[in-house]
Amino acid sequence: EDQVTQSPEALRLQEGESSSLNCSYTVSGLRGLFWYRQDPGKGPEFLFTLYSAGEEKEKERLKATLTKKESFLHITAPKPEDSATYLCAVQELRGGATNKLIFGTGTLLAVQP
Amino acid sequence: EAGVAQSPRYKIIEKRQSVAFWCNPISGHATLYWYQQILGQGPKLLIQFQNNGVVDDSQLPKDRFSAERLKGVDSTLKIQPAKLEDSAVYLCASSRTSGGASEQYFGPGTRLTVT
Numbered sequence: 001e002d003q004v005t006q007s008p009e010a011l012r013l014q015e016g017e018s019s020s021l022n023c024s025y026t027v028s029g030l031r032g033l034f035w036y037r038q039d040p041g042k043g044p045e046f047l048f049t050l051y052s053a054g055e056e057k058e059k060e061r062l063k064a065t066l067t068k069k070e071s072f073l074h075i076t077a078p079k080p081e082d083s084a085t086y087l088c089a090v091q092e093l094r095g096g097a098t099n100k101l102i103f104g105t106g107t108l109l110a111v112q113p
Numbered sequence: 114e115a116g117v118a119q120s121p122r123y124k125i126i127e128k129r130q131s132v133a134f135w136c137n138p139i140s141g142h143a144t145l146y147w148y149q150q151i152l153g154q155g156p157k158l159l160i161q162f163q164n165n166g167v168v169d170d171s172q173l174p175k176d177r178f179s180a181e182r183l184k185g186v187d188s189t190l191k192i193q194p195a196k197l198e199d200s201a202v203y204l205c206a207s208s209r210t211s212g213g214a215s216e217q218y219f220g221p222g223t224r225l226t227v228t
């Protein structure tokens with residue numbers, strides 16, 4: 001069964017204190033791995049798509065990396081406005097047009113000034 | 114470019130009542146999704162439409178949930194009758210295409226409370 005596990009469940013950082021969030025996955029074949037940010041009371045906001053092991057993508061203070069079994073979201077010198085829940089999702093490589101995303105439960109990040 | 118629109122934003126109903134949610138996707142997006150997000154969990158796909166046809170409804174509880182996208186644009190998700198365990202945020206998302214790893218863009222969601 002396809003599974004996505006995120007760790008830690010919650011993370012508290014001081015402003016400027018860099019860290020990483022982990023997403024481990026088990027799928028029969030990976031079409032893509034997605035990172036989203038979700039603020040309270042809002043829908044998930046798309047951040048990155050990664051397709052193959054070794055791929056990296058960056059956006060401001062965020063950098064996402066991918067291996068064959070896990071992905072990391074590195075946060076460099078975070079600011080309070082980076083506080084949110086970060087969701088990881090995978091899309092399985094399968095026939096047909098289904099685009100089902102399988103989400104993890106997320107990491108709740110709090111950055112204190 | 115306008116984002117995905119959903120209404121209402123909040124709804125409180127009693128169990129066994131019915132409720133409907135509306136979604137308008139991003140202009141030009143052929144694929145529309147409904148997800149259910151229970152508090153503390155990640156979203157779970159309920160149904161995927163490609164234009165006005167159903168692509169995947171394998172996780173939709175069809176005895177009480179129904180969805181339609183009659184003209185290939187707006188969509189409605191209905192629950193009848195509602196149960197306590199249906200309390201969740203219902204998220205609508207859209208993407209340009211299906212069948213590939215295209216990004217899905219989410220609306221703000223409708224928070225449903227069943228009492």
